Amino acid sequence: MSAVTATAPDGQTATAEPLLRVTDFTKRFGEVLANSDVSFDVRPGEVHALIGENGAGKSTLLKLIYGMYKPDSGELRVAGEQVAVGSPTQARALGIGMVFQDLRLVPAFTVTENYALALATSGITIRQAELRRRITEASETYGLAVDPTALVRHLSIGERQRTEILKVLMSGARIVILDEPTSVLAPTEVEALFAMVNGLRAQGLGIVIVTHKLAEVRAIADRVTVLRGGRVVLSGVDPKPMTDAELIEAMVGQTVAALPAERPTVTSDAPPALELTDVSALGDRGVTALRDVTLTVNPGEIVGVAGVAGSGQRELCEVAVGARSVSAGTVRVNGRELGRGGPTAGIAAGAVDVPEDPVNDAVVPTLTVLEHMALSHLKAFLRRIGVDWRRAGKHTTDINEKVQLRMAPAHRRVADLSGGNIQRVMLSRALGREAPLVVAAYPSRGLDIATTRRTQELLLARRAEGAGLLVVSEDLDELMAVADRIAVFCAGRLTGVVAAATTNRQELGALMTATGPATDQPADTTPAAAAASGTQTDAQTGGEQS
Numbered sequence: 001m002s003a004v005t006a007t008a009p010d011g012q013t014a015t016a017e018p019l020l021r022v023t024d025f026t027k028r029f030g031e032v033l034a035n036s037d038v039s040f041d042v043r044p045g046e047v048h049a050l051i052g053e054n055g056a057g058k059s060t061l062l063k064l065i066y067g068m069y070k071p072d073s074g075e076l077r078v079a080g081e082q083v084a085v086g087s088p089t090q091a092r093a094l095g096i097g098m099v100f101q102d103l104r105l106v107p108a109f110t111v112t113e114n115y116a117l118a119l120a121t122s123g124i125t126i127r128q129a130e131l132r133r134r135i136t137e138a139s140e141t142y143g144l145a146v147d148p149t150a151l152v153r154h155l156s157i158g159e160r161q162r163t164e165i166l167k168v169l170m171s172g173a174r175i176v177i178l179d180e181p182t183s184v185l186a187p188t189e190v191e192a193l194f195a196m197v198n199g200l201r202a203q204g205l206g207i208v209i210v211t212h213k214l215a216e217v218r219a220i221a222d223r224v225t226v227l228r229g230g231r232v233v234l235s236g237v238d239p240k241p242m243t244d245a246e247l248i249e250a251m252v253g254q255t256v257a258a259l260p261a262e263r264p265t266v267t268s269d270a271p272p273a274l275e276l277t278d279v280s281a282l283g284d285r286g287v288t289a290l291r292d293v294t295l296t297v298n299p300g301e302i303v304g305v306a307g308v309a310g311s312g313q314r315e316l317c318e319v320a321v322g323a324r325s326v327s328a329g330t331v332r333v334n335g336r337e338l339g340r341g342g343p344t345a346g347i348a349a350g351a352v353d354v355p356e357d358p359v360n361d362a363v364v365p366t367l368t369v370l371e372h373m374a375l376s377h378l379k380a381f382l383r384r385i386g387v388d389w390r391r392a393g394k395h396t397t398d399i400n401e402k403v404q405l406r407m408a409p410a411h412r413r414v415a416d417l418s419g420g421n422i423q424r425v426m427l428s429r430a431l432g433r434e435a436p437l438v439v440a441a442y443p444s445r446g447l448d449i450a451t452t453r454r455t456q457e458l459l460l461a462r463r464a465e466g467a468g469l470l471v472v473s474e475d476l477d478e479l480m481a482v483a484d485r486i487a488v489f490c491a492g493r494l495t496g497v498v499a500a501a502t503t504n505r506q507e508l509g510a511l512m513t514a515t516g517p518a519t520d521q522p523a524d525t526t527p528a529a530a531a532a533s534g535t536q537t538d539a540q541t542g543g544e545q546s
């Protein structure tokens with residue numbers, strides 16, 4: 001191999017003998033050519049981004065590298081040596097570590113127990129006390145706050161991801177593969193992750209990162225490879241001089257139109273789609289996760305929800321659809337109080353949702369796309385003895401045609417689909433119906449750029465039809481683009497409700513980190529504070545559209 005050299009970002013000269021080099025990987029699943037002659041390499045001290053539409057073949061390539069699939073043809077070299085990676089255990093032994101999109105931790109175990117389990121699968125046994133000490137030490141070295149004694153089921157998604165990354169680092173990885181690591185993180189957590197990735201790069205590790213966000217590619221990647229339809233269309237180029245339009249065109253094969261700027265006012269006699277009055281609720285750990293929240297979503301309105309991860313967004317969404325009971329206050333959907341009726345009351349009142357964590361909260365592992373679609377609307381398809389699958393099938397086809405999110409075929413098991421394709425099922429199910437209330441947690445999570453745009457169009461279309469939508473997103477630009485108002489949460493309190501058209505990142509950031517006073521009235525919603533900052537409280541707008 002030629003001894004080309006490259007300059008690492010820290011100014012050191014790194015030899016370009018790649019840590020990892022893939023040559024002409026081809027992998028077919030039945031009819032689908034998931035990877036076709038894919039070549040890809042990772043040098044020491046670089047971050048190489050892998051981008052492409054949903055289904056482009058990114059995960060397949062990563063799984064081939066990590067030994068989860070065997071290539072039909074092609075070659076893999078690690079530090080110049082040709083290797084056949086037959087399993088993830090072998091990959092780890094070769095210094096390849098992978099952090100999956102759907103984090104592989106056992107919720108019922110503590111962090112230390114999970115690490116012990118991972119080590120045991122590699123044939124290593126370490127006493128728990130010693131392991132705890134090592135986790136604490138590594139957590140300090142890498143600047144990743146991980147509590148070794150915490151039960152994983154008590155951790156937020158962001159905390160779980162951090163736990164996984166540290167686990168991979170502790171197993172001695174030299175090549176770290178991050179499969180859409182930012183899709184679950186709040187902006188501040190993304191910054192923290194990137195700071196850590198920069199640290200790893202400076203230590204000479206090779207990082208592969210899959211993302212759908214072009215700003216992230218530009219912020220973190222030294223090189224980018226674009227896959228389309230299983231083929232490499234751009235190979236290891238510097239993303240910095242490229243425009244978004246150029247990268248999008250490479251990924252999609254065409255340009256993607258911007259969202260229409262106009263938001264016509266929708267008039268409706270219907271009751272508020274969602275009315276939360278003085279709502280408090282406990283989180284999974286039994287502590288108050290939502291405190292005295294009063295918020296209205298009107299028909300024909302999109303209310304965005306912003307906040308640092310774990311600020312009560314999950315509980316807010318669950319309370320709004322009846323999936324979590326309140327400890328105080330009332331929840332009304334489309335004028336009907338949910339009381340203690342649970343999710344059944346939410347559905348009956350007209351609420352549909354896109355859950356925060358579809359894999360854990362909504363996917364039944366053995367069921368197909370069709371069965372998931374039918375489940376959400378089961379009453380409509382029930383016959384005397386069983387389900388009318390023909391009607392359910394027609395309903396699924398109709399929704400597919402209406403929403404045009406290119407859902408996977410109806411017979412596919414949802415659990416086998418990629419994250420982006422599972423999200424399409426969740427979105428089609430929620431946005432394909434004429435429900436008066438849509439509660440969508442991170443609707444564009446895991447979606448490619450064209451599908452994200454289509455999803456945003458669908459949210460606006462439901463708004464135009466008179467639905468009220470509560471949309472949680474960690475992407476402030478997305479919230480400012482689609483929402484009428486943005487409700488900001490900090491530590492379970494509503495710290496302000498602002499008009500999306502006139503707010504900015506600074507104002508939202510300040511509200512996201514505002515420490516609310518220990519009173520029922522959130523600080524930033526007092527009339528004086530609102531007047532000073534141009535912030536409108538929900539009370540001030542009277543739930544009216546701004």
Ligand SMILES: Nc1ncnc2c1ncn2[C@@H]1O[C@H](COP(=O)(O)OP(=O)(O)OP(=O)(O)O)[C@@H](O)[C@H]1O
Nearest residue numbers: 029034053054055056057058059060418419420421
């Ligand atoms: N185990 C499998 N069985 C059958 N088909 C598969 C399997 N894994 C992937 N595919 C198909 O291979 C193609 C590439 O999928 P892959 O998951 O690699 O795409 P991706 O770029 O990672 O997508 P996403 O952005 O949605 O994660 C898709 O058409 C997918 O449906």
